[in-house]
Amino acid sequence: MSAPPDLARDAPPRPLIVTLRLGEPAAAQFSALRRAHFPAHRNWLDAHVTLFHALPGAAIDRVLADAAEVARSRSALTLRVERVLFLGAGVAYAPASPQADGLRAELARRWTDLLGRQDRAKRGPLHITVQNKVAPNVARALHAELVRHFEPTDISATGLEVWHYEDGPWRAAADYPFSGPGTG
Template sequence: MADPSPLIVTAALDDGAFAWFEDLRQSHFPRHRNKVPAHVTLFHALPGEHEDAVVETLRAACARRRPVQVDVRGPWFLGNGVAYRLASTDLEQLRAELAGAFAPWLTRQDQARYRPHITVQNKAEPDEARRLLEQLQLEFEPFPIFAEGLLLWRYLGGPWALVDRFAFDAA
């Protein structure tokens, strides 16, 4: 019987980008609440009982793609934290394609407008978040990163467990 725990789909960032954002997350996310690594979520909760179909869909979509440039646009205030806004037409097109394939299973959150971002602080006090935002804005200059594939995770009530990795491997 398939595990019914929800599945999460994120972009697999290039090593340098992942390390940079993970360092920020480790530095600024409240430790007792930081249960997952830095990530760019495409889908928050696909049904675990459809894991085989999700895997097949992700594998097929990734086989047709090359690494995707994602532009980091700057820090964004979340109220109780800070994230970096991202922009990528290619990533948004991929997400839209996958959303079509997963349409019967999408939660309200995953049906909403897609706003790609990487959260580096959340569940902090608003004043602490504002201070971090100001600090990060002072230092920020836009830069590109790359998504090299997709990661499939299983939600475990807080932490996530990696299920599989799918590389963008079109020749």
């Protein structure tokens, strides 16, 4: 009689998510908005900008090596938060950044064979989600409030983060600060 399979060991590796880490004080400001408006039972992490949603977990060594190399070659990125987005069931801020777009394009070229449909598809604007998975009327009310007080601003991204997606929660895999030329 054989032993039962080890389901954890035999399961395919969890997908990987790659995000931009926000610099202070933006990280504190947007994370506070998440804590105030994101459903608490779904809010597992601080504010961030997702660059890739689902890279194969089996490619973790390659993803980590590339993320580390790219982060070492970059200094902090500037993002211009230009508007507040209504997401239907949530609200986000939309930062624009040619630097962030170039960084994502470089990683996408490296990972062409790893990209799933969502990460290959034409992407919408970069965004910092502060509310999600709520009733549309709740999202509309927050959107109206945030738009009323909104002023465009510049923020920074200070590194790349790699996460394991665990059917809801995310677990940190690595954090690579931007440490290239011009980094203080």
